[in-house]
């Protein structure tokens with residue numbers, strides 16, 4: 600059967616191609632603006648609890664007090680992991696599997712919870728991510744996982760399960776600001792992956808597992824660890840220019856800079872930089888914050904010199920690294936922690952895709968030969 604080609608125009612990386620209408624978020628790269636379900640990110644991120652933001656995305660409005668209590672309770676009731684999930688995490692930790700891969704494998708085991716209903720799957724996925732990541736983080740350190748505490752909110756409970764102490768309000772606020780900031784971001788690679796999978800009438804767990812695979816790569820969610828490593832390697836502002844110049848001379852990319860859409864400063868970097876500054880006030884990370892600002896300024900100036908006209912600016916990953924480090928997270932937990940926020944966006948996109956579903960099925964242009972003749976194996 601021959602395909603009907605409606606367009607032969609090849610758009611590498613699907614750049615500029617519109618693949619869906621959405622009410623979830625709007626990314627304006629020229630204005631440096633991010634709107635999440637009607638709220639500018641600067642308005643929402645620092646004020647909402649994470650549960651309020653998720654409710655907003657899933658219901659297109661903020662919850663009232665009673666709805667918020669019920670939503671928090673529904674999540675808290677689903678935090679425990681199936682025994683098989685914990686067994687898998689123990690095996691993965693023994694082999695020192697990367698935390699993002701452990702999360703992907705563990706997310707797949709949530710099918711063992713037996714719920715086919717999309718709403719139940721959505722709640723289970725959202726509620727389980729912090730438990731999986733905290734359990735795995737502890738297993739990697741040779742410590743036993745901790746049971747969740749139902750009276751704590753989503754962000755506070757994650758920090759509790761990681762460190763075994765009730766987190767300070769400043770740390771909880773810092774983490775909630777981060778999770779709200781990264782909860783959704785237009786048609787990014789992992790969100791598109793989730794929408795492609797759900798468009799085949801597959802299930803939410805499959806869509807989320809696929810999205811995790813897309814998020815893992817350093818060109819998407821895998822950059823904050825390397826961005827922080829870079830700041831540590833620089834160590835002192837006086838070394839920044841020499842270090843960064845060398846990288847650029849060698850044709851390397853500076854992690855935490857550049858974005859497909861933002862050609863002015865990523866507004867999420869702005870929000871997270873301010874949140875990190877607030878969180879670090881008066882604690883031992885202040886010097887690191889100052890160093891990061893100096894590295895940022897030098898990097899942006901050098902990128903303009905080496906890549907003129909490209910408008911390479913600081914992206915979300917740069918300050919993500921700093922903020923999460925300030926919360927005492929190790930770098931291998933950065934990308935999984937990004938997923939704690941973004942899973943809510945993936946699920947919201949899946950719900951949206953299901954409402955007006957049409958299978959996502961683009962085309963390719965064949966550039967290979969068409970006239971080969973078969974050579975039997977013995978003659979090759």
Ligand code: ACO
Nearest residue numbers: 817818819820822852853854855856857858859909914916
């Ligand atoms: N450092 C050095 N050069 C860069 C950087 C960078 N961080 N980013 C882009 N460039 C250069 C490229 O080498 C290219 O130069 P050339 O035309 O001379 O070959 C030019 O700028 C354009 O780059 P593209 O790859 O075409 O830009 P694209 O829009 O495809 O890439 C991306 C965006 C992948 C984010 C890129 O900027 C990058 O690799 N950044 C570093 C990794 C990073 O920070 N990733 C996190 C992104 S944020 C997120 O997904 C949550």
